[in-house]
Amino acid sequence: MSKPKVAFICVHNSCRSQIAEALGKNFAADVFDSYSAGTETKDRINPDAVRIMKQLYGIDMEKNQRPKLLEDIPHVEIVVTMGCNVECPYLPCKRREDWGLDDPTGKPDEEFIKVIEIIETKVKALRVQLIQKHENQS
Numbered sequence: 001m002s003k004p005k006v007a008f009i010c011v012h013n014s015c016r017s018q019i020a021e022a023l024g025k026n027f028a029a030d031v032f033d034s035y036s037a038g039t040e041t042k043d044r045i046n047p048d049a050v051r052i053m054k055q056l057y058g059i060d061m062e063k064n065q066r067p068k069l070l071e072d073i074p075h076v077e078i079v080v081t082m083g084c085n086v087e088c089p090y091l092p093c094k095r096r097e098d099w100g101l102d103d104p105t106g107k108p109d110e111e112f113i114k115v116i117e118i119i120e121t122k123v124k125a126l127r128v129q130l131i132q133k134h135e136n137q138s
Contacts, residue, residue, distance in 0.1 A: 004130060005033045005076040007091060013038030013067045015046040016082040016101050020119050022053060022061050027120065028127035035076065037091075041067035046105055052112045080126075 008020035017036035024034030045061050053059045070091055079093040083100035099122055104111040 003032050004078055005035060005074060006078040006080060006126070007073055007076040007093075008034065008036040008080050008082065009038065009070070009091065010036075010082040011038050012040055012042050013069075014042035014044070015049050015103060015105055016115060016119065018045045018061055018065055018067070019049055019053060019116055020080065020082070020099075020123060021065060022059050023057075023116075023120050023123045025064075026057060026059060027123050028130075031127045031130050032078070035068075035073040036065070037068045037070045037073045039070060041069060043067070048105070048109070048112055049116075052109060052116065056113070056116065078126075080122075 006024060008017040008024070010017040013036055017038065021034045021036035024032065028034070045065060045067065050061050053061055076091065076093055078095045079091045079097075081096070081098045083098055083102065099119070101115055101118060102111075104115045
C-alpha cells in the first residue's frame, strides 16, 4: 500500500507549513509523504525558521525545500492548514484539519520554538493516528 500524501498549507508557504513539511519528513517519512504549499509564495523560507530548525534538529530546510504554490504539489489525501487567520487555501482531500497555529514571523526565537514544538507534537500524533488507522483496516 502506498503512503498517504499530506499537504501542510498556509497562505505564503514560508514558515509554519515549511516547518511542518520538514518535521513530517524527519519524524514520519515511514508513514506519510510530506508536502507544503500556499496560494502565494515568498521568495524564500523564513530565515529565522531556517536558523532555528538547524539549531534544534540539524535540518537545513533550504537544502531540499522551497516555497511552492498549491499547483506545484501532487494530489494529496490529507490537508493540514496551519491557522492562516484568513481564508485558508482549499485543496480537495479525504481528510482536513486545521492546527490553528499563530505565525511566529517577526517574533522572538521563543515564539518560533513554541510553534515548532507544537508542530512536532502534532506531526507525531498524525503519524500515530495513521498507523492505527492502517492497523484497523488490516
